[in-house]
Amino acid sequence: MEHFPIVQALCRAAMAEPTPALRKQIERLHDALTKDGEKQQAATLAKILSAADRLKDVAPSRIERSRVNLAGEAIGRSTQVPVDRETSASLAEIIFPDDFHATAPLFNATVTQATESIVDEWRNLEALSTVDIIPSKTCLIYGEPGTGKTRLALWIAHELQLPVVLVRLDGLVSSFLGTTARNIGNLFTFANRYRCILLLDEFDAIAKVRDDPQEVGEIKRVVNTLLQNLDGRQRIGLTIGITNHPNLLDPAVWRRFEIQLEIPKPDFEVRKAIAQHFMPPVIAPDSHIRLISWFTEGSTGAEIEALVRTYKKATTVREEDRRGLLETLQQFATLNAARIQRERRTLLFADPGKLFKAMRNDEALNFTMADIGEIAGKDKSSVSRLLQKQAIEEDVSDG
Template structure:
């Protein structure tokens, strides 16, 4: 096959030139995939370029806009460059500060060991990835994959990590815009920086991340904002409109209410990231506890204490417990002491059960766990590091 690939490529080039049929395009896609499977990456990318040109002309009739929704672009197609560690990054002309940082694709399997998302979020991410996986199939039917996604929710719920996860599943580097560098006190510089970032990412196969997006996408009718922020938002809107023809953009915000309504309309996918459910918290706790061991009863107790916590807050708590355990050379049966210490030095967290933990005696908390949360004597003994006879006396007192 490889000996005749040039001849095959020429046949495909002529066949796809003038209004090719959908069946011919499908057959060429199958050939392209077969070449890729056999390790002929250069030849596969060449066919991808031909397919992209043919489908753009046939189904969208707007080839002049240079839409590049092709699988080849995710693998380093001819039309765009490939980001490397030595790639020059855009900088603020006034200060010389880099406007972006590049995060190269992570190992998805390793990432999933420490980052757990609920089923609805994973379904949403898999749906976006599948749209890109079947880009050519969508294009044949005159449809482009969704190109933009807004993650919003409480701080620490994993929005930025989710952006890294999505980019990694697409096997693309993530270009994270440094909003602190983009915003400038010099008149007009902020808009220029935003345009420079979009110009940069348009040259490469990558995903653009606009983290803490509300900093540059504020509501333009806010009387407290000066005219400069309105100019910045207008520039941003223009860049987002242009980006949809050239690549993927993800934005995150903790303050979705601050976003300009026109900004909301620019995003095809809007995903609310919630705090973890009970089952997700259990998985996160167990993963972060490794290589240390935690008994089921202790896991149940810690999960109760961390209800409503974000993944970031859960991680901080677990790391404190591990440090406390190592430094004080205590065993896992004394987990209760480390948990109490954590909430004592993190007094910003409180609810009814945490307040009892901090302010009441052990036996008072044990009684509440038994009466309100159906803890058995054996479970309570493991949580508090006591024998069952002691727990029984507490219940009678």
């Protein structure tokens, strides 16, 4: 076969992570070569297939590596979660890895590397155990709403192929004396029985400062119960806490978490990546993506996603109702005034010359006059005249 060395390399690369369909095609190629009398080439493919079989026998899969040292039973679809004794309401929700499609959250390089290190620890339990090290078993994720905290926790679970026992702690609080503490105990007993990730959402709902004079003695007992159960849970499985209000957490709660990961608001490049991620199937010009990123300075990923939805709607309606990008941004800023920085909103509704100057001078945007003209629906000469007019007005004002 001509170019067989290339085919051989492709087959070897494919069998590094084979699927049944890939293996079937390589077997078909092996049989065809044998039939054509290409015995040496067929033997080479046979060796590649055999090597893949041996590797499969001796090397555990990612899922097996992630679970090798996890004690406990497997959670099934029929597994019953604990309920509140007084109301019979479920205290948790079980989410299985196959129930959601989790893509890696979009963060800056530093945060991305840190989150991947959490997964890598759990994927390499056996290697770590040889040096008497265990992965970090408690992780507190905090940051403003919409920054991707819950999505990150679900992505970790998906990567490790572990079910999530999702608990919204504000739902555990009961008006019955002693019931809240009992609910917490029952939940941790359940999580300690099964192989899972215990995800404690709205963590600040219970883990409040015990010295707060506004809190009654009951909530202080609840926090103590939570701390005791976190201590016990540390020896068994992975626990993730999520909060939008880290300032409300008791200092003793912070000490229970080996990892304390702050999710920041996205920078310019990350905002671009988020806008690009949510844009399909609409194909937006790069200048539009950059302006959306610039306009959403200080915004969260969820707010950028909302703006992209507005943009997609504006570009797919009837031609006579279609709005330009600047009009779309103005509409979004009007309907979401508290979510957009005041400086950006002011520029957006200011004299066009002032807006164009800000866009032209921003190093991150790196706009040409042609870019500005395309966005504003004007030619380059019109943009140039407006910029000149703005410069003259500023000179007069300064003089």
